Amino acid sequence: MKTLRDIWLIFQRHMLLMLRSPLWVFLGVAQPIVYLALFAPLLKPALASLDSGSMATAYRIYVPGMLVAVALGGGLYVGFGLLGEIASGVVERARVTPVSRYALVLGRSLRDVVAVLVQSAIITLLSLPLGLFVRIGDLLLAYALLALISLTSSAISYGIAIRVSNPNVLGQVINNVAQPLMLLSGTLLPIALAPLWLRRVADWNPYSWAVSGMRALFAGHSGDPAVWRSLVIMGGLVVVSLAWSARLFARSVR
Amino acid sequence: MNEAVIQAEGRAAGRAEGRAMIEARGLRKSFQTRKRGKTTAVDAVVGIDLRVEAGEIFGFLGPNGAGKTTTLRMFATLLPPDGGEAVIAGADLLRKPAEVRRAIGYIAQGGGTWDDVTARQELVLQARMHGIGKAEAQRRAAQSLEAFELADYGDRNCKTYSGGQRRRVDIALGVVHRPKVVFLDEPTTGLDPQSRAHMWDMVRKLREEGMTVFLTTHYLDEADALCDRIAIIDAGRIVAEGTPAALKREISGDVVTVRVAAADAEQVGAAQSTAAQSTAAQVTTAQKAADLLAAEPYARSAEARDNGELRLAVDVGESAIPRIMRTLESAGIELSTIELHRPTLDDVFFAKTGRSLRES
Numbered sequence: 001m002k003t004l005r006d007i008w009l010i011f012q013r014h015m016l017l018m019l020r021s022p023l024w025v026f027l028g029v030a031q032p033i034v035y036l037a038l039f040a041p042l043l044k045p046a047l048a049s050l051d052s053g054s055m056a057t058a059y060r061i062y063v064p065g066m067l068v069a070v071a072l073g074g075g076l077y078v079g080f081g082l083l084g085e086i087a088s089g090v091v092e093r094a095r096v097t098p099v100s101r102y103a104l105v106l107g108r109s110l111r112d113v114v115a116v117l118v119q120s121a122i123i124t125l126l127s128l129p130l131g132l133f134v135r136i137g138d139l140l141l142a143y144a145l146l147a148l149i150s151l152t153s154s155a156i157s158y159g160i161a162i163r164v165s166n167p168n169v170l171g172q173v174i175n176n177v178a179q180p181l182m183l184l185s186g187t188l189l190p191i192a193l194a195p196l197w198l199r200r201v202a203d204w205n206p207y208s209w210a211v212s213g214m215r216a217l218f219a220g221h222s223g224d225p226a227v228w229r230s231l232v233i234m235g236g237l238v239v240v241s242l243a244w245s246a247r248l249f250a251r252s253v254r
Numbered sequence: 255m256n257e258a259v260i261q262a263e264g265r266a267a268g269r270a271e272g273r274a275m276i277e278a279r280g281l282r283k284s285f286q287t288r289k290r291g292k293t294t295a296v297d298a299v300v301g302i303d304l305r306v307e308a309g310e311i312f313g314f315l316g317p318n319g320a321g322k323t324t325t326l327r328m329f330a331t332l333l334p335p336d337g338g339e340a341v342i343a344g345a346d347l348l349r350k351p352a353e354v355r356r357a358i359g360y361i362a363q364g365g366g367t368w369d370d371v372t373a374r375q376e377l378v379l380q381a382r383m384h385g386i387g388k389a390e391a392q393r394r395a396a397q398s399l400e401a402f403e404l405a406d407y408g409d410r411n412c413k414t415y416s417g418g419q420r421r422r423v424d425i426a427l428g429v430v431h432r433p434k435v436v437f438l439d440e441p442t443t444g445l446d447p448q449s450r451a452h453m454w455d456m457v458r459k460l461r462e463e464g465m466t467v468f469l470t471t472h473y474l475d476e477a478d479a480l481c482d483r484i485a486i487i488d489a490g491r492i493v494a495e496g497t498p499a500a501l502k503r504e505i506s507g508d509v510v511t512v513r514v515a516a517a518d519a520e521q522v523g524a525a526q527s528t529a530a531q532s533t534a535a536q537v538t539t540a541q542k543a544a545d546l547l548a549a550e551p552y553a554r555s556a557e558a559r560d561n562g563e564l565r566l567a568v569d570v571g572e573s574a575i576p577r578i579m580r581t582l583e584s585a586g587i588e589l590s591t592i593e594l595h596r597p598t599l600d601d602v603f604f605a606k607t608g609r610s611l612r613e614s
Contacts (some may be wrong), residue, residue, distance in 0.1 A: 013371075088367075090368055
């Protein structure tokens with residue numbers, strides 16, 4: 001009960017900070033929008049082999065991948081913010097209070113989820129005039145899946161940030177983690193286009209399953225086994241990654 | 255001894271039987287450093303024994319790197335000690351850190367506020383992190399802004415504050431939950447003289463409100479003027495402890511310098527008297543005075559010098575001066591000046607470590 005209250009407290013503070021400087025939320029969608037406008041048309045012929053080859057189908061495959069990229073790629077970089085706060089002394093100030101140590105991480109992670117959902121809503125809305133069509137129920141389920149993905153990526157980022165603790169090294173480490181996770185999940189290019197051995201490797205990447213689930217939802221196949229599988233895998237990864245980073249944080253700061 | 259000193263010492267003595275707010279025994283901490291793959295342990299704090307009574311302003315004086323901040327951070331539950339034990343406000347530091355946190359406030363040297371929120375928002379959050387309800391937290395925030403003279407800036411973003419204002423916000427944050435013990439790390443480093451004096455007043459106010467204050471400083475005058483009791487720390491261990499006045503007395507006592515008047519100047523006649531004659535007469539008088547005073551019980555030593563001056567080492571200068579004057583007067587020796595030199599805390603530091611605090 002106290003932990004939940006504390007999480008809410010920390011979440012509120014970080015929401016306030018986000019609202020005070022909302023610029024970076026919009027900067028976060030700038031790149032996906034450029035990709036959407038310029039990259040998707042390029043992709044249409046490539047995707048033709050998978051489906052009918054219309055622009056609408058291209059976006060139906062491209063947008064959900066893009067959203068996972070935002071949740072995964074964006075989330076992996078939130079650790080810098082935590083290092084900044086540790087350096088500024090606000091984390092230390094909180095540590096000398098009885099506030100839950102888990103709340104200090106979870107409150108932040110929830111703010112990251114809100115940021116990703118806002119960015120996803122903007123990208124979805126901008127894709128509608130381009131020919132994207134998705135049912136509202138499927139979309140909400142997709143957002144729930146995005147929230148889980150975002151929780152995992154930000155938790156992993158915080159965990160790595162605490163381990164590495166040097167911002168210069170953190171950038172290198174995150175890049176090296178993000179690259180293979182993104183490429184091997186087919187966020188931008190469907191992994192279905194890949195040769196068999198690459199697809200087998202991608203099977204070991206949980207985010208590859210998340211992308212399959214997202215694409216099934218945007219295709220209107222909410223009954224597809226890929227949907228529940230992705231939810232279960234991401235749910236499990238949420239538990240593991242949050243427990244890991246929160247414990248790491250609690251232990252490193254006592 | 256002046257009244258303020260007597261009062262301060264009386265308070266310290268009275269507290270000796272009082273309630274301990276901080277009690278540490280053998281507190282140790284070393285850090286691992288790696289250089290070219292070799293791991294070496296650097297002893298930051300090698301064994302701190304300490305007792306701070308309720309209601310004291312206790313100062314930790316020492317040069318940079320002496321272990322002041324490390325000790326403070328151990329007390330504030332931020333750093334686990336390697337050995338020893340401590341009880342803070344009745345709670346065991348090692349076994350019950352959460353309980354210690356409820357009873358203490360900690361103000362880091364660099365503070366710790368978000369740039370883009372206001373002091374009021376920070377105070378409300380801080381109170382709420384201490385488990386205080388929303389309405390009460392808002393009430394306390396308003397009170398704190400008033401008490402720390404921040405009411406006019408309370409709704410401005412923290413990044414707009416001046417150094418002194420920022421420091422007051424830091425202190426207000428540290429005590430918004432009304433802790434029993436407040437830890438202040440170098441509270442006035444980097445402040446201008448006016449803000450410093452202001453900060454001293456704020457610290458005294460905390461004590462008036464019943465808090466026990468533990469602060470670190472490397473300023474001699476701060477330890478002297480602000481603290482009831484100090485511990486001098488060097489190379490991770492306490493080398494001296496006591497009231498500033500007692501510490502200084504312990505070192506060498508006070509020095510009183512007396513200059514006798516040029517004797518019989520009128521009789522000799524101003525025109526005929528030469529400087530040499532006058533000085534010679536002075537020296538004789540000074541020697542006579544020294545012999546007289548050396549026999550007095552309050553003088554540790556008395557020594558005449560060639561320039562008509564005499565130096566007396568005494569225990570307490572303030573009480574010695576009237577007695578010196580009486581002794582000399584009854585012997586018919588006239589004084590021209592009398593001066594009191596007190597040892598500084600730097601003299602104390604020098605006596606204990608062989609180095610000057612100003613140099614290190």
